[in-house]
Amino acid sequence: FDVEKVIGAIQNGYSAAELREYLSYYHKAETTLLKENLNAEVRGFPATFYAVETNDAEIVRYWIKYGGDPNATHGTLHFPLLAFAILRGARARLQATGTMETLLRLGASPLVIPAAYYNPFDRDLPEAGPDEKELYDIGDDERFWCIPELRPRLAAALSLTQRYRLWQAAGLEPATGRERTLAIRKDAVEILGLQYTIIGQRLATWSLRKSFLVHLAMPFKKPLVLLFAGPRGHGKRELVNKLAYLLSVDIQKVECTGLNVYDEIFGVKRPGQDYTLGSPLNDFLASKSKERSIVFMEEFDKTNQEIHKELLVPFDRGVYTDRRNGQKVDSSQTIWILSTSKFDDTISDFCIENSNIHDSDLRSEQYALRRQLHRRIRNECIASFGAPLTSRITEIIPFLTFNTEEQALIADKYIMELESLIAGPVVKSEDPDEDRLIGNVQLEITNDASVCSTIANEHYLPEFGASSISHGVDATITNQLISRYLEDGDDFSEDQAESRYRVGMNEDNEVEVLPELTSDGTNGYSGLGYSWLKGR
Known part of the structure; x- marks a missing residue:
């Protein structure tokens, strides 16, 4: 195993999938030696x-999964990997946020960043960084790297979402030894x-994590059956996809709207006509016998x-009968997720009655509130789906409406997606429908907390969730941006100069998009020759 050759490969386009396969081979052969190599020093850097440095969250994921240290440091000031990820990815915010979230998820300590940069997370950071009086922890060894000349750069690089992730990580209790071993x-x-x-x-992810760990520890094989209950556009589908991603398993999605006929979901029973055709769900379960997988039944209340x-x-015994041949299928490893918006009023009323449910401690008061909400939903679930089915649901996972801070974070997410979309090159195709005429555009977001809060406050509708905020970003930023972009040039060219725009608040406290005439270059990037990293 030659770590320098691997680094050269990823710098020249080696994909995350190729890296995973390569590292997996050596991990099976010699785990300890691979870990030593992944943490070796190469040309002066861990x-x-x-x-x-690739700013590719998947490459970072596999590097750390197979032994890389998420808390690696460089130089005499112990410059932390997490700070490097933030400063390195300042311009590509969406990718940088993914890299940072991956590091935190895999064990990077948020405490290497001075707390004043993220607590509170929902304020506009001064251009020069937090006031000296706020930097009470700057003298600690793990934050000694944050010298005065780097503080403005760190303030500029940290997006609202990144500050939120640091704040979140600093407040979460780490997994216990038994949880990690399990x-x-x-x-x-x-x-x-x-x-x-x-x-x-927070309540949904905490509940799901706890339920899954308890299920793993159970001494008997039985499917995990979850009910995701909450309003549309508040993360149910996204959390299903993320769970599958973290577990590296396949999903079979069943859209239950309009599928009230038994045969459409499971397939025709033998010896009925066309019983050999099965169904997508039937065939998926048969192909995943004894394997961990996810079945996601969306809009389950329509069944x-x-x-x-x-x-x-299947819910009770983990056994399913293949409609095509009558053979028994072991579905005990299947994770069944049923989603519904049927109990929205119950959840909304509960949130109004218990406004602190977003903020209270997960281990004490919020746990009690969770049980109260669980009982309410369970009673309605029995009335809607019947006691036999409800009794087989392992856990009810409630999804709440977004609070004001979360609404702003959703706005930041869509702004980052817009930035990523317009940063790519202009493409003029022979087919006008395949043109990408808006490209090579860079956005600079100033006062991001104010910008995102303003958009969210004006556009968030609980009944439509995140999509209402997405429309708000389009109405407030995208439309202004495209209008100015179209006014700025005579034609479109695949090699046209970079256009830069600044998004911020004007004197009337409205979000405004203006052309940015100056450029600060590329944050000193040239290989690993970052000017702000030299000599640290």
Whole structure:
């Protein structure tokens, strides 16, 4: 194993999938030696710095999964890997945020960043960084790297979402030794960082993580059956996808709207006509016998009693009968997730009655509130789906409406996606429908907390969730930006000069998009020759 050759490969386009396969081979052959190599010093820097330098969250994921140290440091000032990830990715905010979330999820300590930069997270940081009086912890060894000349750069690089992730990580209790050992032995260690995968929904992610760990520890095989209950657009589908990602398993999605006929979901029973055709769900379960997988039944409240009855045995015993041949399938490792928006009013009323449910401690008061909400939803679940099915649901996971801080974070997410979309090159195709005429555009967001809060306050609608904020970003920023972009040039060119725009608040406290005439270059980037990293 030659770590320098691996670094050279990832710097020249070696994909995350190729890296995973390569590291997996050596991990099986010699785990200890691989770990030593992944943490070796290469040309003066810890090898993990080169993985982070790619700004590719998947490469970072596998580098650390197979032994890289998420808390690696460089130089006499012990410059931390997490700070390097933040400063390195200042311009590509969406990718940098993914890299940072991956590091935190896999064990990087947020405490290497001075607390004043992220607590509170929902304020506009001064351009020069926090006031000296706020930097009470700057003299500690793990933050000694944050010298005065770096503080403005760190303030500029940290997005609202990144500050939120640091604040979140600083407040979360780490996994216990038994939880970590259990997750490692069951090949599910990344589930420990589930909270870093979506915005908000602290109660849902905490409940899911706890339920999953308890399920792993059970001495008998039985499917995990979860009910995701909450309003549309508040993260149910996203959390399902993130769970599958962390567990590296396949999902079979079943859209239940309009599928009230038994045969459409499970397939025709033998000896009915076309019984050999099966169904997507039937064939998926048969192909995943004894394997961990996820079945996601969306809008489950649209199903009928015949379907509920058919699910009782798979939910209870982990056994399913393949409709094509009558053979028994071991579905005990299947994770069933049923989603519904049927109990929105119950959840909304509960949030109004208990406004502190977003803020209270997860281990004490919020646990009691969770049980109260669980009982309310369970009673309605019995009325809607019947006691036999409800009794087989392992856990009810409630999804709450977004609070004001979470609404702003959703706005920041969509702004980062817009930045990523317009940063790519202009493409003029022979087919006008394939043109990408808006490109090579850079956005600078000033006062990001104010910008995002303003958009969220004006546009968030609980009944539509995140999509209402997405429309708000389009109405407030995207439309202004495209209008100015179209006014700025005579034609479109694939080699046109970079256009820069600044998004901020004007004197009337409205979000405004203006052309940016100056450029600060590329944050000193040239290989690992970052000017702000030299000599640290």
